[in-house]
Amino acid sequence: MAGKPKLYYFNGRGRMESVRWLLAAAGVEYEEKLFKTAEEFENLVKGGKLMYQQVPMVEMDGMCIVQTRAILKYIAAKYDLYGKDLKERAFIDMYVEGMRDLNDMIMFFPFSLPEEKQKNLSYILERATERFFPVYEKALKDHGKNYLVGNQLSWADIQLLEIILMVEEIKSDALSAFPKLQEFKARISKLPRIQKFLQPGSQRKPPIDEKEFEAAKKIFKIDKDLFLKHMS
Numbered sequence: 001m002a003g004k005p006k007l008y009y010f011n012g013r014g015r016m017e018s019v020r021w022l023l024a025a026a027g028v029e030y031e032e033k034l035f036k037t038a039e040e041f042e043n044l045v046k047g048g049k050l051m052y053q054q055v056p057m058v059e060m061d062g063m064c065i066v067q068t069r070a071i072l073k074y075i076a077a078k079y080d081l082y083g084k085d086l087k088e089r090a091f092i093d094m095y096v097e098g099m100r101d102l103n104d105m106i107m108f109f110p111f112s113l114p115e116e117k118q119k120n121l122s123y124i125l126e127r128a129t130e131r132f133f134p135v136y137e138k139a140l141k142d143h144g145k146n147y148l149v150g151n152q153l154s155w156a157d158i159q160l161l162e163i164i165l166m167v168e169e170i171k172s173d174a175l176s177a178f179p180k181l182q183e184f185k186a187r188i189s190k191l192p193r194i195q196k197f198l199q200p201g202s203q204r205k206p207p208i209d210e211k212e213f214e215a216a217k218k219i220f221k222i223d224k225d226l227f228l229k230h231m232s
């Protein structure tokens with residue numbers, strides 16, 4: 001029998017958190033190698049398992065899978081969370097890519113200059129409530145089902161709950177104008193595997209704090225002005 005998947009990342013949400021959510025929703029137990037220092041990360045790079053010398057990396061089914069989207073697609077397909085046909089997959093892709101755009105803004109927010117923090121926060125909330133949430137609200141309304149795509153749980157539902165909770169951490173009433181999303185949040189949060197993942201003590205990571213942010217910058221040698229390094 002294959003062992004548990006092993007996730008390689010630092011001790012924060014970053015690009016790995018959606019992978020944690022998806023595995024939890026699929027009911028798959030996993031181990032984590034969370035590096036704390038640049039040296040630990042360098043040793044992993046030297047070990048040659050990282051195709052692009054980058055993480056996230058997930059070791060599963062005899063592969064060292066890198067590139068966040070590739071990891072998520074593999075898990076979604078393997079555990080039947082990726083629609084029943086190509087058309088459903090196209091919709092799941094469109095939804096999760098929008099969510100990824102919003103997620104990236106939140107992930108990069110800590111890099112804001114102090115004088116830009118408030119402006120950037122307002123921008124994230126405006127994008128969430130005026131561009132992205134209306135799409136998912138309408139999809140749930142038009143579709144009339146409990147899920148975003150088809151009539152079963154998919155990767156899109158899992159990632160939607162993840163991003164809703166992230167936006168609510170910024171503004172607790174962010175869903176006030178979205179009744180369908182409120183129902184959706186309540187419904188999906190109650191699924192036993194999700195409920196378990198939302199409990200304290202699970203492998204879900206908290207929002208990044210100053211200490212972990214500084215640690216991540218050191219581990220990945222992120223220089224503030226190197227714009228290209230933030231793009232991938």
Ligand SMILES: N[C@@H](CCC(=O)N[C@@H](CS)C(=O)NCC(=O)O)C(=O)O
Nearest residue numbers: 014015054055056067068069220232
């Ligand atoms: N497109 C890649 C980007 C991966 C990436 O930028 N990873 C960062 C950590 S979040 C990293 O490993 N940085 C070190 C480096 O690029 O040298 C993905 O989505 O997985």
